[in-house]
Structure formats: C-alpha cells, structure tokens
Amino acid sequence: MHLIDVQKTFKSDDECVEHLAKLRWPDGVRCVTCGTDKVKQYASPTEKQPGRKIYQCQEPTCSQQFTATAGTIFHDTHLPLTKWFMALSLIVDAKKGVSAKQIQRHLQIGYKTAWYLAHRIRKAMEETGSPLLTGTVEIDETYIGGKTIRKTNRGLQRYKQKDAVVGMIERGGQLRFRHIGKGSATAKKVAPLVRELVDRNVERVVTDESTIYPFAFDGFCASKHETVAHKYEYVKLGTDIHTNTIESAFSLLKRGILGSFHQVSIKHLPRYLSEFEYRFNRRERKGEPKQDMFTETLRRMAKAKPMPFASLIAAETPEPF
Ligand SMILES: [Zn+2]
Structure with a gap:
C-alpha cells in the first residue's frame, strides 16, 4: 500500500483502530x-x-x-494512528530507508516523536526463526562508522573506529546482516554466525580471498568454499563464482545510511540492519507475486510488545541532525 492509498483508506483514527483489531484478533x-x-x-x-x-x-x-492497541507497540501513543499508518507506508516503500527528519517533515510532527515512531516500526521488523541459508551463499564483510575525536594527553586526536557488519545472502533467496562490533571482522567472530545462519548442507559458500573465511568455515562448510580474487577479477573466469550479490546489498545499505539516515548511532545499528534485511527480503522479484509489506508489518505491530522510550534511549539521546 502506497501513501496515497493509505490516506484514502484510513481517513480516521476509528478506521485505523478497526483495522488493527482485525489484524490482532482475526478470529474475534x-x-x-x-x-x-x-x-x-x-x-x-x-x-x-x-x-x-x-x-x-x-x-x-x-x-x-x-x-x-493496549499492550502493543502502539501502547500509550498520543500520535493519531492515521500518522502511524502513513509513517509505515513511507518506511516500507523506501528502498533505502527514511530518516526521522523526513518523517518529521512529511507528517508535520516533532523530531523526537518521528524518531521514536520509526524505531518502534523497525522493532516490529525484527525477524525470528528465519530459515537457514542454503544453495549458493555469498558472504562478505563491510565497515560502517566515521571519525571520532578523543582527548588524549597530547591533545585532541582524530581516529577512526569502524564497526564491522557481516552480510550473507542465498542467491535468489534471503539476506542476513549481522553487526559484529568494533574493529576488524575476525574468524572467531564470524564462525558462530556462519553456524547460526547457514545450512550445514549448503551447496557452496563464496567469499573473496580474505583469510578469515577458511578459519571461520573450518569444521563446518570448508569443503564447499569457493573464492574470487578481487585483486584480479570480479567473477572467476568462466564460472559463476562471485560475491556481487552481497556487495550490491551492502552498497544499498551504505547509500541508505549515508543518504537517508546521515548518521546512525551504533547502538541502534542492529535495528537499522533488521529494517534493511526485512525490506530487502520482501523486494519485488520477477515471477513472484508482490508482497503486501504494509499489511504484514502492521499485523506484526498489532501483536508486538510495547517498547518504552526510556528503554530505547537508555543512557543515550536521539542522534542530532
Ligand atoms: Zn479477561
């Protein structure tokens, strides 16, 4: 459902509540x-x-x-549900994501309200019990984050401490992004994620020639490992061995973070990653019926537990713009 249809279909708070009640209790x-x-x-x-x-x-x-709406993600909200519905349609429709600033502008609400609203919608997008990746799985890592300035004995020092994200994608299937923390991705950090997300009977795992993967796959899927040497080629000559699929997913993520979110607080990075994963896994694909992401997400929101603002920010304030 696009914004224009949402506005036409749900004109009042009553109509929204009625719809949520049906999604929450389909059998009464x-x-x-x-x-x-x-x-x-x-x-x-x-x-x-x-x-x-x-x-x-x-x-x-x-x-x-x-x-x-009692006991759901909408619990105690003072914002009209018509605006919630509009925000949701903006978020599910934006390939690269929407910033709180954009939501603030579109819905004419305060920045803090927009920020909190977007995080609660994102919360409902977190996947649990997803199927293991199988077939041909591409795996790669990327780094997110910027400059930090720190005071030292010798004055102000600028240094970069980026956060590593591992991406895995089943060709023609689903994507997984996982934040693995500050500093370099290591075999020790990647190995448990491979075991958690990839099927033991996977046909092939494709990576670049990074030295972390042979160790990360050891004892699990090392015999299925194929590599492409990015120094010389993007696709291993005469084969379909490449990591182009996961790399394009990373580039979409990065354009989203740079273009829409401007600055992502690392604390909230896992939730942004969930949002990307969720939308990416429901993207329009040739020969497959279009998914109604609006209704699916709304159904999740009508059943999701509340997320109090205090628990969301803990010791942190919303990122400034
Ligand atoms: Zn009762």
Whole structure:
C-alpha cells in the first residue's frame, strides 16, 4: 500500500483502530489478560484516547478493560494512528530507508516523536526463526562508522573506529546482516554466525580471498568454499563464482545510511540492519507475486510488545541532525 492509498483508506483514527483489531484478533476479540472471547464492546471514548473503543472482559474473575492497541507497540501513543499508518507506508516503500527528519517533515510532527515512531516500526521488523541459508551463499564483510575525536594527553586526536557488519545472502533467496562490533571482522567472530545462519548442507559458500573465511568455515562448510580474487577479477573466469550479490546489498545499505539516515548511532545499528534485511527480503522479484509489506508489518505491530522510550534511549539521546 502506497501513501496515497493509505490516506484514502484510513481517513480516521476509528478506521485505523478497526483495522488493527482485525489484524490482532482475526478470529474475534480476545481479552488481553485472560484470553477469553467473552468480551463486550463499549463505544465510549476516554478523555486520553478520544474515539478509541473500549472492550470489557465478561469473565467475572477478570473484568479487564482494554483497547485494540493496549499492550502493543502502539501502547500509550498520543500520535493519531492515521500518522502511524502513513509513517509505515513511507518506511516500507523506501528502498533505502527514511530518516526521522523526513518523517518529521512529511507528517508535520516533532523530531523526537518521528524518531521514536520509526524505531518502534523497525522493532516490529525484527525477524525470528528465519530459515537457514542454503544453495549458493555469498558472504562478505563491510565497515560502517566515521571519525571520532578523543582527548588524549597530547591533545585532541582524530581516529577512526569502524564497526564491522557481516552480510550473507542465498542467491535468489534471503539476506542476513549481522553487526559484529568494533574493529576488524575476525574468524572467531564470524564462525558462530556462519553456524547460526547457514545450512550445514549448503551447496557452496563464496567469499573473496580474505583469510578469515577458511578459519571461520573450518569444521563446518570448508569443503564447499569457493573464492574470487578481487585483486584480479570480479567473477572467476568462466564460472559463476562471485560475491556481487552481497556487495550490491551492502552498497544499498551504505547509500541508505549515508543518504537517508546521515548518521546512525551504533547502538541502534542492529535495528537499522533488521529494517534493511526485512525490506530487502520482501523486494519485488520477477515471477513472484508482490508482497503486501504494509499489511504484514502492521499485523506484526498489532501483536508486538510495547517498547518504552526510556528503554530505547537508555543512557543515550536521539542522534542530532
Ligand atoms: Zn479477561
């Protein structure tokens, strides 16, 4: 669903709540506390959430009152749901991502609100229980981050401490990005990720000639390892041995981080990586039906747990622009 369709379909908060209730409880409303379907609906709005319908559990031992957004990622939001829906359509439609600044401008809301909103949508995009990568899997690493200035005894010193990200992609299949921390990617850091994300019966694993991979694959998939020497060639002559697929995924990520986010706080990098992975894995592909990312994400949001602002920022403030 594109922004224009979202605006046409969901004109009021009521229409949004109605839609969320259907996604949250496809088989009818259930009590959020005890799970019974004996639930009565009141139309009376509260002062805090005007227009939002209240449900009341009819189980005498429970009697819980709740709304369709209670206990979800929308919990306690003061932002109209129509704006949430618009923000979601902007995010799922933007190949390289959308910055909080862009959301702020499009929706005419405060920067902090836009930032918090985007992170909660991102949270709902985190994948769990994804299938292992198989077939031909390309693996590579990249570095993200910029200059830092640090005070030393000799004055201000500028140095670069980048963060390593490992990328793996099954050709014609899914992508995985993992943040592995500051400094260089090493075999020790990469090995457990390979075991976590790649199928033991993978046909081939393709990398460049970096020395970390033979060690990382040792005892797992070393016999399936093919390399391309980037010093001389991009594709091993006469073969399909290359890492072009993972490299183009990295370049999309980097253009997103530079172009849309300007500056990504490393603390939040894993969530940005999840967002990219999520969108990339649902991209339009030839011969495959187009995926309704808007509805899928909204369904996840209608079921996801709340993410309080305090837990998101912990000891950090939103990155400045
Ligand atoms: Zn109940």
